[in-house]
Amino acid sequence: MDAQLNQAIVQEQTSSAPILASDRDAGAIRTAQANAERAGVINNIQFSCQAFSNINPPENTGWIVSNPPYGIRVSAMHDLRNLLLNWVMSSKKFVGLECQYLMFQ
Numbered sequence: 581m582d583a584q585l586n587q588a589i590v591q592e593q594t595s596s597a598p599i600l601a602s603d604r605d606a607g608a609i610r611t612a613q614a615n616a617e618r619a620g621v622i623n624n625i626q627f628s629c630q631a632f633s634n635i636n637p638p639e640n641t642g643w644i645v646s647n648p649p650y651g652i653r654v655s656a657m658h659d660l661r662n663l664l665l666n667w668v669m670s671s672k673k674f675v676g677l678e679c680q681y682l683m684f685q
Contacts, residue, residue, distance in 0.1 A: 587620075598638060599624060604631040633670040637677065644679045 601616075603609050606629045616622040632646070648667065671679075 598626060600626050600628070600635070600638065602628045602630050602632070602635055604629065633666055635670075637674050642677050644674060644677050646679070 599621075601609070601612055603612070609627050609629050612625075613622065613627055616625050616627075648663070
């Protein structure tokens with residue numbers, strides 16, 4: 581990424597809403613922290629190791645951006661059904677937030 585563009589993004593982020601990042605996998609959190617460090621935004625993100633169902637929204641407006649498990653990350657259809665049911669039930673506390681889901685292989 582262009583250094584000037586990266587700096588402009590970092591400066592814009594410092595005046596925006598907080599970014600909360602979580603995953604129940606500690607390895608995923610360490611990877612995300614390393615990526616944030618390289619991007620120069622480590623101080624703008626609050627990281628936590630916890631399941632989606634344990635997240636408490638900081639306010640009534642904002643965004644949820646998620647890369648939920650799918651494919652080989654979900655071992656069986658039964659696991660997928662339980663995961664989606666838990667996701668829907670946990671999402672009820674996020675009324676008023678915009679949701680975006682990322683799906684990458």
